[in-house]
Amino acid sequence: MQQKKFVLNEEDMDILNEIGNIGAGNAATALADILNGRIDMAVPKTILMKFNDIASIFGGPDNLVAGILIAISGSIDGYIMFILEDKYATSLLDLVMDDSQKRDTCLQISDIDQSALKEITNMISGSYISAIAALTQFDINMSIPYLAIDMAGAVLSLPITTYGEIGDSLLLMETEFFNDDDKIIGHFLLVPNLESYDKLLTALRIGE
């Protein structure tokens, strides 16, 4: 991998945040459709974060989370991750599955529940990515979704090791989704590799 440093200026950050905003707006609509209710989102942020600080977003490195991963390839490469702390993932399932079950923890959920978490991520990721693809005219492919229900630190180890070869920080585009009564909080992360950030920025600067 080529040696490269994180040199994003304020303008770059603005462009990336705007991409995130468009993608996440689309994704929020998709999520609201699935949940049949209103979904709010925090302003999407592009964050450069030290490896050892990232898990704090999800309650610390040994906190139990449901993490769904989709690899992206094509014009840009990297990962999408949708991560919910255990209690929020179970609330999401209680709401979506509409089977009057009350789930205690994701550690004991059924295969159908697992598929639901993957499919939800698939749908919101599709909305997010197609918005970005339309904006940049990129071809972006998505893998099938993969699920891990485990400690936050372990779930994050794949994107972290990808960036581990070039530094001690991860550059990610984060959006926090939450529903009306804060029973569900989910973090949607787009983690393009460094070359892909350049491509995104170039595509959008030319468009100006």
Added chain:
Amino acid sequence: MEQIVFIGIGEYQIGVAPIVIATLGLGSCIGIAILDPISRIGGLAHIMLPDSSTVSDKSVRSKFADTAVVDMVNDMIRLGAKRERMVAKIAGGAHMFGLENDVLKVGQRNIIATKEILNRLRIPISSEEVGGSVGRTVHFYTENGKFQIKSVNSLVHFI
């Protein structure tokens, strides 16, 4: 009460018994615990990548299996430990998602690199719990050499 020192990704810590060294949420990373039972000097490394030689930025030696183990062992020797008495225990190296791509199976590569460097330094591995698809939190008790492992689907246990 013994002192517990927590280390992060790509860090290591050494100390004298009864220090307890711990690290949280190992995924594909590996926790490498080494003890000299006579001087009771021990160390724990949390490595994230197998090999510094293929990477352009080698500035942080403690994140690679090969360089982290060498540096930690040298630090332990400087403190009074003897390499020929050292014994290792290792945990981690999981493959968290079912992605098939070989390049991404960094957990497996970490396990191989860890065993290689320990073998090269002639430090035997007395027990291990590596691979699988589960995250692990580990505590290393230098007092008795016990390596405690906690994962989401098993009880706390020692290797």
